[in-house]
Amino acid sequence: MRRLDLTPLYRATVGFDQIADLMDRALANDVSQNSYPPYNIEKTEDDGWRISIAVAGFSDNDLSIEVRDRALVVTARKADDEAEKTYLHRGIATRAFERRFTLADHVRVTGASHADGMLHIELMREVPEALKPRRIEISKAPKSDANLVEAASVN
Numbered sequence: 570m571r572r573l574d575l576t577p578l579y580r581a582t583v584g585f586d587q588i589a590d591l592m593d594r595a596l597a598n599d600v601s602q603n604s605y606p607p608y609n610i611e612k613t614e615d616d617g618w619r620i621s622i623a624v625a626g627f628s629d630n631d632l633s634i635e636v637r638d639r640a641l642v643v644t645a646r647k648a649d650d651e652a653e654k655t656y657l658h659r660g661i662a663t664r665a666f667e668r669r670f671t672l673a674d675h676v677r678v679t680g681a682s683h684a685d686g687m688l689h690i691e692l693m694r695e696v697p698e699a700l701k702p703r704r705i706e707i708s709k710a711p712k713s714d715a716n717l718v719e720a721a722s723v724n
Contacts, residue, residue, distance in 0.1 A: 591671060605666055606645075616694035620670065625686035626663040632688060634681050641670040641678060641690065675700075 608622040622643060624632060633644045647663045673694070680691040 603666075605662065605664070606668070608668065613691075616696075618692040620690040620692065622668065622688045622690075623686060624683070624688045626661050627688075629683050632683065634678070634688075634690060636672070636678055639672050639674075641672055641692075643668045643670075643688070643690070 606623050608620060611619045611621065613619050620641075624645060627645050627647065631645050631647055633646075635642045635644075644665070644667045646665045672692070675696050676692055676694045678690060679693045682689045
């Protein structure tokens with residue numbers, strides 16, 4: 570399969586390198602992306618989302634959530650069990666993982682909860698006041714006397 574080269578985009582634009590980097594990462598990692606653990610991304614309101622990750626077998630102490638370089642990074646490391654267990658069948662995967670989500674501008678994590686084997690991460694877009702649209706009031710023109718006619722002598 571051919572790899573898409575975004576080099577001309579870097580040469581022809583200024584200030585769009587974040588978009589080009591995002592496209593490059595998405596195209597490079599899309600096929601090889603690991604599907605463990607499964608997750609959902611849900612839109613909760615106009616500027617709000619919830620990421621739900623299935624983390625069965627992990628405790629709160631095993632999970633870590635960080636935001637760095639405009640990316641949400643969720644990692645899990647299962648502590649080694651002191652006692653060796655003998656499994657007849659092991660179907661619950663508790664292997665370590667790292668899952669990354671790229672965040673758009675002004676999107677921040679507002680909270681996280683862990684219940685019933687699901688890790689829920691709440692996200693909210695908070696646009697600064699300076700970037701929000703604002704309404705400009707139109708002032709009334711000063712009232713003038715339209716009926717007033719000034720007669721000036723021509724000579």
